[in-house]
Amino acid sequence: MHTQNSFRLVALDLDGTLFNSQSQVSNENKSAIKDAIDKGTTFVISTGRPYSGLPLELMEELGIRYAITTNGAAVYKVPEKECLFETCIPASLASDILEELLQLNIHINLFLHGDAYAPAKCRQALLKIRSLPDSIKEYMLTTRTSIKDMPAFLREQEAGVQKMTLNFPEGEDNSFPDRGKAMEILDKYPQVSYLCGGYHNLEFTMTGISKGKGLALLCQYLDIPIDHTLACGDSENDLDIMKTAGLGVAMANAPREIQALADDITLSNDEHGVAAMIRKWL
Structure with missing residues (x-):
């Protein structure tokens, strides 16, 4: 059973999770992420977007250095655009x-x-x-x-x-x-x-590619036990990483079937749900 402060890595979806309905990140979410990073937690973006769709300036501002992109098909180190793992459709x-x-x-x-x-x-x-x-x-x-x-x-x-x-x-x-x-x-x-x-x-x-597989590969690369990871998302493409991580947290704006499969539910993306999740679990 996980307790507060047991997580070393947090994977965050973008659209519908870190981003609010206006595709912006609230100051509350930014502040909570910065505080957690200052205390030693690694944050990772986990998204269906490609590398070119990452909010690179925001990631630099917050201190986020890794991204699981395209639903796990490619994992990058940021901002070097160094591709650590990739599996493509021929x-x-x-x-x-x-x-x-x-x-x-x-x-x-x-x-x-x-x-x-x-x-x-x-x-x-x-x-x-x-x-x-x-x-x-x-x-x-x-x-x-x-x-x-x-x-x-x-x-x-x-x-x-x-x-x-x-x-x-x-x-x-x-x-x-x-x-x-x-x-x-x-x-x-x-x-x-x-x-x-x-x-x-x-x-x-x-077939076989998922955000969860991307998380497992990145954890091996960073030498972080996957049991000490937390994943937060709102859509079907987040389910696998939520199951793979030590704790899976759904947003309140996620469909009911996604919430039902999560370990915990935080506030919606328009209510600073990422910040609320960080305060509860980190």
């Missing part, structure tokens, strides 16, 4: 899957070497998605390199893909008509596995 497989997905009305993000790309034809689909907050739409629009023929780009570059993320415009009845079609396509490829990272999206990596 370019040939990624291009085959992408060609099928591009027949649907969806927005697709691809993450290669820590950078973010999007097929040019997907821009209009992104603008039509009502469920995505404007701050996240703006983040996607301003941080993706647009490529006209993305399958050809992957084959020419022979570039492995760390992760792909799919976002879906709503139909008139607020359902997501192409989400099921995308799942049918992905189900044909057992080499990859998918889950939801929030806002009804789908995110897929090579």
Whole structure:
């Protein structure tokens, strides 16, 4: 049973966890993290975002030196962008899957070497998605390199893909008509596995990749027992790391099924939930 002060490493999700609903980090959360780092706790970002989507200035301000990115497909040392571990979808497989997905009305993000790309034809689909907050739409629009023929780009570059993320415009009845079609396509490829990272999206990596595996590899690298780690998140892509860590904490804004599987629940991301978790457990 864990007690206060027994944790040496804390892994924090970004969107919906450390970030509030405006994609900002409160001063309360910043202060709590700085105090814990000053006392010797290592903090790690654990996110579905690529390296290029990390808040590097914020991480430098807080003293956070490591990041588990793209749902565990790549683990980096920051700010050197030193890739410590990486597992990619091979370019040939990624291009085959992408060609099928591009027949649907969806927005697709691809993450290669820590950078973010999007097929040019997907821009209009992104603008039509009502469920995505404007701050996240703006983040996607301003941080993706647009490529006209993305399958050809992957084959020419022979570039492995760390992760792909799919976002879906709503139909008139607020359902997501192409989400099921995308799942049918992905189900044909057992080499990859998918889950939801929030806002009804789908995110897929090579099968066996997860934030939890990224945490285990990083703990080996840092020589920190995994029992002395804490992971905090709000979405399906956080479940594995919450189970892998010594203690898994869900945000109050997480779906009920995520909260039900957590060891503890903190306040929401708009109520400085990370700071509350730190005060309770560190």
